[in-house]
Every structure is written in C-alpha cells, then in structure tokens.
Amino acid sequence: MWIAFLIICSLIVGTQSAATMTSQLQMEANAIIKSGWWNTSDARFNISDRCNWHDIFCNGVGSINAIKIDSWGSQLATLNLSTFNLSTFQNLESLVIREIGPLGTIPKEIGHLSKLTYLDLSNNFLDGQVPPSIHNLRQLNYLDISLNFIKGSIPPELWLLKNLTFLDLSNNRFKGEIPSLLGNLKQLEDLDISSNYIQGSIPLELGFLKNLTRLDLSNNRFKGEIPSSLRNLKQLQKLDISHNNIQGSVPLELKFLKNITTLILSHNRLNGNLPISLTNLTKLVYIDISYNFLTGTLPSNFFSLTNFETSIDLSCNFISGEIPSMFGNFRQLILSNNNLTGKIPESICTVTFMNISYNYLSGSIPNCVDPFSIIGNKDLCTNYPHKNTLFQFQPCSPPKKSYKVKHHGFIVLSILSIIILALSFLICFKLRHSSVKNKHENTTTTKNVDMFCVWNYDGKIAFDDIIKATEDFDMRYCIGTGAYRSVYKAQLPSGKVVALKKLHGYEAEVPSFDESFKNEVRILSEIKHKHIVKLYGFCLHKRIMFLIYQYMEKGSLFSVLYDDVEAVEFNWRKRVNTVKGVAFALSYLHPDCTAPIVHRDVSTSNILLNSEWQASVADFGTARLLQYDSSNRTIVAGTIGYIAPELAYTMAVSEKCDVYSFGVVALETLVGRHPEDILSSLQSTSTQSIKLCQVLDQRLPLPSKEIAIHDIIHVAVVAFACLNLNPRSRPTMKRVSQSFATELTPLRTPLSEISMQQLLSQELKALFYIEDP
Ligand SMILES: *[C@@H]1O[C@H](CO)[C@@H](O)[C@H](O)[C@H]1NC(C)=O
Ligand SMILES: *[C@@H]1O[C@H](CO)[C@@H](O)[C@H](O)[C@H]1NC(C)=O
Ligand SMILES: *[C@@H]1O[C@H](CO)[C@@H](O)[C@H](O)[C@H]1NC(C)=O
Ligand SMILES: *[C@@H]1O[C@H](CO)[C@@H](O)[C@H](O)[C@H]1NC(C)=O
Ligand SMILES: *[C@@H]1O[C@H](CO)[C@@H](O)[C@H](O)[C@H]1NC(C)=O
Numbered sequence: 179m180w181i182a183f184l185i186i187c188s189l190i191v192g193t194q195s196a197a198t199m200t201s202q203l204q205m206e207a208n209a210i211i212k213s214g215w216w217n218t219s220d221a222r223f224n225i226s227d228r229c230n231w232h233d234i235f236c237n238g239v240g241s242i243n244a245i246k247i248d249s250w251g252s253q254l255a256t257l258n259l260s261t262f263n264l265s266t267f268q269n270l271e272s273l274v275i276r277e278i279g280p281l282g283t284i285p286k287e288i289g290h291l292s293k294l295t296y297l298d299l300s301n302n303f304l305d306g307q308v309p310p311s312i313h314n315l316r317q318l319n320y321l322d323i324s325l326n327f328i329k330g331s332i333p334p335e336l337w338l339l340k341n342l343t344f345l346d347l348s349n350n351r352f353k354g355e356i357p358s359l360l361g362n363l364k365q366l367e368d369l370d371i372s373s374n375y376i377q378g379s380i381p382l383e384l385g386f387l388k389n390l391t392r393l394d395l396s397n398n399r400f401k402g403e404i405p406s407s408l409r410n411l412k413q414l415q416k417l418d419i420s421h422n423n424i425q426g427s428v429p430l431e432l433k434f435l436k437n438i439t440t441l442i443l444s445h446n447r448l449n450g451n452l453p454i455s456l457t458n459l460t461k462l463v464y465i466d467i468s469y470n471f472l473t474g475t476l477p478s479n480f481f482s483l484t485n486f487e488t489s490i491d492l493s494c495n496f497i498s499g500e501i502p503s504m505f506g507n508f509r510q511l512i513l514s515n516n517n518l519t520g521k522i523p524e525s526i527c528t529v530t531f532m533n534i535s536y537n538y539l540s541g542s543i544p545n546c547v548d549p550f551s552i553i554g555n556k557d558l559c560t561n562y563p564h565k566n567t568l569f570q571f572q573p574c575s576p577p578k579k580s581y582k583v584k585h586h587g588f589i590v591l592s593i594l595s596i597i598i599l600a601l602s603f604l605i606c607f608k609l610r611h612s613s614v615k616n617k618h619e620n621t622t623t624t625k626n627v628d629m630f631c632v633w634n635y636d637g638k639i640a641f642d643d644i645i646k647a648t649e650d651f652d653m654r655y656c657i658g659t660g661a662y663r664s665v666y667k668a669q670l671p672s673g674k675v676v677a678l679k680k681l682h683g684y685e686a687e688v689p690s691f692d693e694s695f696k697n698e699v700r701i702l703s704e705i706k707h708k709h710i711v712k713l714y715g716f717c718l719h720k721r722i723m724f725l726i727y728q729y730m731e732k733g734s735l736f737s738v739l740y741d742d743v744e745a746v747e748f749n750w751r752k753r754v755n756t757v758k759g760v761a762f763a764l765s766y767l768h769p770d771c772t773a774p775i776v777h778r779d780v781s782t783s784n785i786l787l788n789s790e791w792q793a794s795v796a797d798f799g800t801a802r803l804l805q806y807d808s809s810n811r812t813i814v815a816g817t818i819g820y821i822a823p824e825l826a827y828t829m830a831v832s833e834k835c836d837v838y839s840f841g842v843v844a845l846e847t848l849v850g851r852h853p854e855d856i857l858s859s860l861q862s863t864s865t866q867s868i869k870l871c872q873v874l875d876q877r878l879p880l881p882s883k884e885i886a887i888h889d890i891i892h893v894a895v896v897a898f899a900c901l902n903l904n905p906r907s908r909p910t911m912k913r914v915s916q917s918f919a920t921e922l923t924p925l926r927t928p929l930s931e932i933s934m935q936q937l938l939s940q941e942l943k944a945l946f947y948i949e950d951p
C-alpha cells in the first residue's frame with residue numbers, strides 16, 4: 179500500500195519535473211527567437227535544432243548551458259543585450275560574448291544566472307556600470323570584462339564571488355580605489371586591473387591572495403608605497419605596477435617572491451637603492467624599473483645571471499658608481515641615463531644587447547661595444563678612428579696629424595649624426611609617450627568628424643552611405659580584385675573619397691580570412707604614421723565585412739612600375755622618396771623600445787601612392803606583433819619573390835624578414851621590374867661585375883644631377899645590404915632609416931663606374947652608415 183503510494187507520488191513529481199523541463203525548454207526557445215540575434219526564419223537556424231548551432235551548447239536534456247559568441251565569424255543577425263532575456267537561461271554555466279560589440283550596458287538580469295561559472299564579455303564597447311546584482315553569481319570562476327568603457331567604481335560586492343580564480347577588469351574606465359574586500363577572493367590566481375583610473379594606495383589586503391600568479395595594476399593612478407604584504411604572494415610569477423605614482427623604495431620583501439619571472443615597476447617615483455636580494459630570485463628573467471628615482475650603486479653580483487632570456491632595464495634613474503665587472507650571459511641590459519662612472523668592463527661583452535648611453539663613463543671602449551649604445555659618455559675614448567670621429571669620442575692616445583686632414587669630411591658627418599641621434603631620441607620619446615596616452619583615448623576617434631569611424635556594429639549612417647556610394651558594391655566601382663577581397667572606390671556625400679576593402683562574402687565565413695580582417699583592424703587602429711595607410715573604420719554587416727581606408731590615387735607601386743606611362747612620370751626623385759617613405763614606415767613598426775610589428779607581406783603590391791606620389795605601406799592582414807617570449811614560428815605568409823630565404827627552412831619570423839622584403843622592393847623600384855634574375859645570381863662574379871647603370875630602369879633617362887646619382891647609389895647599397903642571405907647581417911630598419919635621414923656629402927664617383935660588387939662592399943656600406951651589425 180505504502181509502496182504503491184510512493185510510486186504514485188514519485189510519478190507525479192516525475193511528470194511535474196518533466197513538465198517543468200519542457201516549459202523551460204520552450205521558454206529558452208522563445209527567448210532565443212525574441213532576441214533576434216539569430217535569423218530564425220533562415221533554414222540554417224531551425225529553432226528546434228538550436229543545440230547544434232555554432233554558438234549554442236546544451237546539457238543532456240536539451241537545456242542551454244553555454245553560449246559562446248567569440249568571433250566576428252558568428253552568423254548573428256543583430257546583437258543587443260537588452261533584447262536578450264537572460265533570466266530565462268536558468269542552466270547557463272558559460273557565457274562568452276567577445277569582440278563583437280557594441281552591446282550597450284551589462285543588464286542587471288545577469289544576476290539571475292546563478293549557475294554561471296564562466297563569464298567573458300571582453301572587448302565589446304560595453305558602457306555604464308557593473309550592476310551590483312553581479313554578486314549573485316556565486317559559482318563564478320572566471321570573469322573577464324576587459325577592453326570596454328565601463329565606468330564607476332569597482333563594485334565591492336565582487337568579494338562575494340569567492341570562487342573566482344580569474345578576474346580581468348583591465349582597459350576600462352574604473353575610478354575610485356580598489357575595494358580592500360577583494361582580499362577575500364582567496365582562490366584568485368589572475369588579477370588584472372591595468373589601464374583604468376584607479377587611485378589611492380595599493381590595498382595591503384592584496385597580500386592575502388596567496389594563490390595569485392599574475393597581478394597587473396599598471397597604468398593607473400596609484401600612490402603610496404608597494405605594500406610589504408605582497409611578500410605573501412609566493413606563487414606570483416608576474417607583477418606589473420608600472421605607470422603609476424608609486425613612491426618609496428623597491429621593497430626588500432620582493433625576495434620572498436621565489437616564483438617571480440617578470441617584475442615591472444617602471445614609470446613610477448621609486449627611490450632608494452636597488453635591493454641586493456633581487457639577485458636571489460633565480461627565476462626572474464624580466465626586470466624593468468626604468469624611469470624612477472633610484473639612487474645608490476649596483477650590487478656587485480647583480481649581473482651575474484646566466485639566463486639567456488634575461489632582460490634588465492634600469493634606464494632613466496640616478497644610479498651611480500661603477501658597472502660591476504661580474505657578468506653572466508644574458509640577453510639585454512639597459513642602463514642608459516643614469517649617473518654611472520668608471521670604466522666599461524670587458525666582461526659586458528657577454529650581454530647580447532646593451533645600452534649604457536648618457537652616463538659619466540670613462541676609459542677605453544671595449545671592442546665588442548656598438549657605439550650607438552654608449553653615446554652621451556663624453557669621457558670615453560677609442561683608438562678606432564671611425565668611432566672616434568663619428569661619435570666624438572676622445573682618442574685614447576694622441577692622433578696623427580695627417581689623418582685628421584684626410585678625414586675632414588667625417589667631421590661634418592659626425593655633427594649631422596649627433597643631430598640625427600638627438601632627433602631620433604626625441605621621436606622615440608614622443609612615440610613612447612603617445613602610445614601611453616593613446617591607451618586612454620581609444621574612443622575619441624568616433625568624435626572626429628573627418629574619421630567617420632564605424633566602430634559600431636550596425637553604424638547605420640556610414641553603412642548606408644557606402645552602399646549608396648558604391649551602388650551596393652557594383653563592379654563599376656571596383657578598382658582591384660584579389661584572391662580574398664575586392665577594393666572599391668567610394669565618394670561619400672561629404673565629398674570625401676575613400677577606398678573600401680571588402681572580403682568576398684563567402685570568404686568571410688572562412689576563419690583564416692576573418693582572422694586577417696581582424697588582425698588588420700587591430701594593428702591599423704593602433705598605429706598612425708605618415709607612410710602607413712590610414713584606416714578610417716570598418717563595417718561588419720551580416721556577412722559583409724569591409725575596411726575603409728584613405729584613398730590612394732596612384733594605386734600600388736606595382737601598378738605604377740608596370741605601366742609604361744606612369745613609370746616615366748615616376749622619376750628618380752619620386753622613386754627614391756618612395757623607398758625612403760617605406761623605410762621610415764617599417765622603422766616605425768620595428769621600434770627598439772617595444773615589441774615590433776612584423777608586416778610579413780611587404781611587396782610592391784602592398785605599397786600605395788597618393789596623388790602627390792607619397793608612399794604608404796598597406797595590407798596588414800598578415801602582420802604580427804612579435805612577443806619576445808613566444809617562439810615566433812608560424813606558417814609562411816607573404817608574396818613569393820619577396821619572402822626572406824630563411825623562412826623557407828626555419829619558419830622563424832623576425833623583423834629581419836621585413837628587411838629582406840624591403841630590399842626587394844627597393845631594388846625593384848630602381849630596376850623597374852622584379853629583380854629575380856639579379857637576386858638568384860648575385861653570388862656569381864659575372865653578375866658582380868655588371869654596372870649599376872646597366873640594370874637601372876631603362877624607361878627613364880639616366881640621372882645627371884650629382885644629388886640624384888648619389889641618392890640612387892644610396893638606395894642600391896641599402897637594398898643589397900637588406901638582401902643579405904644571413905638575417906643577422908641585414909641592417910635593422912632603424913639603421914636604414916637613419917642612413918636615409920642623414921644628409922651625406924655627395925659621392926663623386928661617376929655612376930657609370932659603380933658595379934654590383936662595389937654596391938656590396940664594406941666601403942660603400944660604411945659611407946652610407948649601414949655596416950653589418
Ligand atoms: C532571414 O532569413 C531569411 C531566409 O533566409 C531571409 O529572407 C531574410 O532576409 C533574413 N532576415 C534578415 C534580417 O537577415
Ligand atoms: C526544423 O526541424 C524539425 C525537426 O528537427 C523539422 O520537423 C522542421 O520541419 C524544421 N523546420 C524547418 C522550417 O526547416
Ligand atoms: C538595444 O535595444 C534597445 C531596446 O530595444 C535600444 O533602446 C538600444 O538602443 C539598442 N542598443 C543598441 C546598441 O542597438
Ligand atoms: C524573461 O524570462 C522570464 C523567465 O522566463 C520571465 O519571467 C520574464 O517575464 C521574461 N521577461 C521579459 C521581458 O520577457
Ligand atoms: C565553489 O566551487 C566549489 C568547487 O568547485 C563548489 O563546491 C562550490 O559550491 C562553489 N561555490 C561556492 C559559493 O563556494
């Protein structure tokens with residue numbers, strides 16, 4: 179009897195819960211339809227089949243437990259958080275919507291997703307504040323709302339999310355202080371609050387987060403000292419507090435951070451001595467405490483490291499005393515702009531790259547040292563006439579008289595090169611400065627009337643204008659077609675003419691093309707340079723993707739060189755300026771202070787000319803930001819005939835690959851066609867005896883002015899130096915652009931006498947300032 183009752187009871191409960199489940203599924207389906215995010219009238223989005231859609235995942239009974247919209251390839255019709263009834267999705271555990279915005283604000287209904295463990299809303303132009311209801315997400319493990327425009331203070335309620343292991347609030351507009359309650363998030367392993375407007379001091383409670391492996395507080399407005407409680411963060415691997423107003427000394431307690439690999443404290447107001455104990459941190463491979471007020475001397479064993487990856491930057495401080503002579507093998511040492519005195523120890527030669535410029539060092543210069551890395555030390559001396567005239571170092575022993583007269587020309591050169599060094603220092607400083615500033619100014623672009631940035635998902639006005647201007651991408655407006663994209667010319671109602679690069683519709687669904695589109699937007703929106711094509715915006719509409727550029731009237735360098743009429747108009751002066759412009763652009767992309775952007779596809783097709791024949795580098799679809807810690811091995815990208823030879827067998831991408839491609843472009847600009855025959859036979863003596871004037875573009879008259887001849891030889895010497903088969907022997911783009919920026923005394927050898935062999939000679943390279951590095 180009882181048993182029967184129980185069975186009946188359980189049957190009732192069972193049917194009830196089954197009924198609840200059915201209605202839950204029905205509600206989810208309705209909410210999906212109502213959201214309008216997917217085009218449910220399209221057969222591909224049959225609602226009864228939603229569990230198999232690209233972006234949706236379900237549990238065993240068909241209830242949605244994950245939504246992942248994480249690329250522009252998502253086939254969404256529209257995306258607006260306010261049309262999505264979040265409360266419906268009771269079983270949602272993971273919600274990822276990234277890089278797709280603008281989404282508006284985070285709705286307070288997010289607090290209803292009580293099962294959520296993973297929430298990623300990064301890079302969506304989100305604005306408004308974080309709703310306090312977020313504290314209901316008690317199961318949350320991973321929270322990433324970085325790269326948005328979220329305002330207000332960091333909600334103290336976050337402390338209730340005790341299961342959080344990952345919290346990324348970086349690159350927003352958070353103000354106020356870090357709530358000390360965050361010290362309760364004991365499971366936290368990764369905390370990133372960088373690039374906000376956070377003030378006040380760093381709460382000592384952060385020292386309770388014993389599981390932290392990464393703490394990034396950089397680019398804020400923190401004051402006060404580094405709390406000594408951070409000594410408890412025994413698992414910490416990366417600590418970045420750079421670009422704040424931190425005072426006091428570098429805490430001795432750092433020595434307890436036995437697992438630390440990266441320590442970045444640059445651009446603060448730290449003073450006092452460098453703690454000796456840092457040398458005991460054996461895993462530390464990256465130390466940057468530049469731009470502070472450190473004083474005192476360098477501990478004698480500070481550089482005894484032998485980790486080949488190690489990089490130390492202590493530049494722009496007030497460190498005095500001598501450079502210790504105990505040197506291990508390591509990668510980079512920057513001590514420029516300090517108060518160091520005494521001699522340069524020979525043992526410094528074990529360091530791969532160093533810079534000890536602008537100190538008070540004296541004595542003779544060790545042979546291994548690159549003069550560029552010791553400038554501004556007026557008491558250094560050398561007996562190498564070249565270094566000592568060019569860089570104004572003293573000779574160590576009295577010079578011979580005759581020699582001074584002979585090298586008179588060098589003195590002019592040396593003064594010029596000092597001016598150029600000073601200029602480039604200023605430029606580098608400005609670049610650094612502006613790149614820091616830009617981080618906080620991402621949005622101002624939309625305000626600029628001229629740049630009608632369509633940084634909007636639907637951005638109706640611009641989109642409609644473009645459809646009208648090109649009559650819905652009519653072929654009549656097409657000015658070029660490639661394998662993956664077509665380029666159109668459009669005149670907007672304002673009269674402005676722009677170029678549109680449109681990915682072919684079907685290609686937009688292929689992830690790698692989609693990737694290159696994103697890459698281009700990401701890279702071009704970060705850089706601004708006279709010789710790099712300007713990106714005005716981009717549009718993404720259903721399955722159409724296109725980028726909007728500055729229109730370059732003359733088209734590509736390739737098309738100019740291969741058109742007999744244009745090629746004649748493209749005279750020697752214009753050609754030399756084109757090569758210089760490209761060199762300046764690439765040198766800007768390869769700065770020596772930060773990670774270089776490698777273009778990877780420098781070719782005459784990707785260099786565009788405007789009506790004034792000014793060159794701009796374009797097509798950043800394959801460009802890559804090189805991270806020093808990654809292996810930089812990758813599939814080959816680029817155009818055959820321009821790819822550096824080493825890529826064929828090592829697949830190792832470095833900025834030197836661009837240098838090679840630049841060499842091909844420079845040579846092609848001089849000879850008027852792809853120089854493949856010259857490249858393939860360069861080693862043979864018969865090729866080397868050929869005269870330069872024999873290979874110059876025959877469609878142009880040979881130059882007669884001394885300055886033009888000089889410029890052509892200059893370009894040729896640089897081109898051949900860049901075409902060196904050994905990437906290490908190629909000059910850096912910085913060196914190349916310095917060479918071009920230098921006004922040299924004209925060479926007096928007649929053009930008819932210059933042979934290939936001479937162009938490859940050390941003598942001419944030295945004259946043009948691009949000796950092997
Ligand atoms: C939705 O799909 C249908 C059928 O493919 C199509 O006719 C309609 O234009 C689409 N609607 C939108 C808004 O894309
Ligand atoms: C959607 O799929 C169901 C079965 O999965 C099918 O019965 C129905 O006809 C489909 N609807 C459309 C519009 O294709
Ligand atoms: C989202 O939808 C709401 C209401 O439907 C509307 O007010 C808002 O402007 C939309 N937001 C965006 C970014 O389109
Ligand atoms: C959202 O869904 C919940 C539960 O399914 C429902 O109670 C609520 O009325 C819905 N809200 C709107 C605005 O449709
Ligand atoms: C946190 O995670 C643990 C283990 O994953 C789980 O048992 C617990 O219910 C979660 N929630 C809270 C509030 O601790």
Ligand SMILES: *[C@@H]1O[C@H](CO)[C@@H](O)[C@H](O)[C@H]1NC(C)=O
Nearest residue numbers: 363364365366387388389390
């Ligand atoms: C820290 O991490 C360890 C190992 O992952 C884990 O066992 C522990 O629960 C975490 N939390 C705390 C507070 O130590």
Ligand SMILES: *[C@@H]1O[C@H](CO)[C@@H](O)[C@H](O)[C@H]1NC(C)=O
Nearest residue numbers: 411412413414435436437438
């Ligand atoms: C440091 O890291 C290692 C491995 O990464 C780990 O086993 C160890 O527990 C960490 N902590 C300390 C204090 O060494």
Ligand SMILES: *[C@@H]1O[C@H](CO)[C@@H](O)[C@H](O)[C@H]1NC(C)=O
Nearest residue numbers: 433453454455456457458459
């Ligand atoms: C560094 O380590 C050595 C040996 O491991 C020890 O003798 C020395 O006291 C340590 N120095 C500091 C400053 O902790």
Ligand SMILES: *[C@@H]1O[C@H](CO)[C@@H](O)[C@H](O)[C@H]1NC(C)=O
Nearest residue numbers: 472473496497498516517538
């Ligand atoms: C650094 O050296 C300069 C020149 O010798 C001197 O004027 C200045 O006081 C020194 N600064 C410190 C902090 O030692």
Ligand SMILES: *[C@@H]1O[C@H](CO)[C@@H](O)[C@H](O)[C@H]1NC(C)=O
Nearest residue numbers: 514533534535550551603770
């Ligand atoms: C060394 O640093 C100084 C000052 O920052 C700079 O002007 C110079 O170009 C650097 N040298 C090299 C080789 O990078």
